[in-house]
Amino acid sequence: MSAEVTIIGSGRMARGLAQMALRGGRAVQILGRDGSQTRDLVESLGAGASGGIVGAPVEGGIVILAVPYREVANVVRELGDGVDGRVVVDIANPVDVSTFDRLLTPAGTSSAEEVAAMVRGRADVVKAFNTVFAAPLEAGSVGGQHLDVFVAGDSETAKEKVSALVAKSGMRPIDAGPLRRSRELEAFMLLVFGLQVSPAHENFNWDTALRIFP
Numbered sequence: 001m002s003a004e005v006t007i008i009g010s011g012r013m014a015r016g017l018a019q020m021a022l023r024g025g026r027a028v029q030i031l032g033r034d035g036s037q038t039r040d041l042v043e044s045l046g047a048g049a050s051g052g053i054v055g056a057p058v059e060g061g062i063v064i065l066a067v068p069y070r071e072v073a074n075v076v077r078e079l080g081d082g083v084d085g086r087v088v089v090d091i092a093n094p095v096d097v098s099t100f101d102r103l104l105t106p107a108g109t110s111s112a113e114e115v116a117a118m119v120r121g122r123a124d125v126v127k128a129f130n131t132v133f134a135a136p137l138e139a140g141s142v143g144g145q146h147l148d149v150f151v152a153g154d155s156e157t158a159k160e161k162v163s164a165l166v167a168k169s170g171m172r173p174i175d176a177g178p179l180r181r182s183r184e185l186e187a188f189m190l191l192v193f194g195l196q197v198s199p200a201h202e203n204f205n206w207d208t209a210l211r212i213f214p
Contacts, residue, residue, distance in 0.1 A: 024168030
């Protein structure tokens with residue numbers, strides 16, 4: 001059975017995203033650079049998961065880039081025409097993790113918009129999952145509360161596909177508007193990242209999540 005979702009990366013976020021997709025009944029393909037780490041991840045996920053090395057044929061109609069911002073451009077180049085006709089999901093937060101006091105993207109753009117510029121219309125780019133840390137994503141909730149996932153993109157069809165993936169896993173998708181809203185989603189996480197590392201918030205421990213209450 002071909003995977004419906006391909007995840008690029010084999011770290012904590014890749015694990016959380018894979019578990020999220022599997023909870024929703026979607027088969028997943030993990031493509032990573034570290035062969036042994038990727039195999040370990042696939043084996044731990046069990047039924048419904050398959051894996052390989054970046055450069056192998058992409059199976060999923062939804063391709064999630066579960067890599068740090070500094071690796072996104074290289075990964076997109078490596079995937080090449082493997083993303084053609086697919087939905088590409090950028091989850092990156094371009095935060096300078098050496099200081100946690102600035103974004104690495106130029107003013108007036110975002111990581112997701114940079115990805116869109118690279119694929120040049122060959123794929124629909126969506127911003128999602130950047131406001132959810134790995135541990136809450138694995139659990140599917142925080143403190144018994146479901147997770148909200150903000151989804152931004154210029155293609156309504158692409159956003160609907162990502163939103164359906166989110167909803168099937170038991171989380172709530174929220175349409176954040178066009179792809180340019182990625183700027184605000186990424187900028188907000190600059191504040192959230194700073195809170196995680198602040199001595200004044202020692203109980204956060206990267207296990208927080210954003211949620212909109214009615």
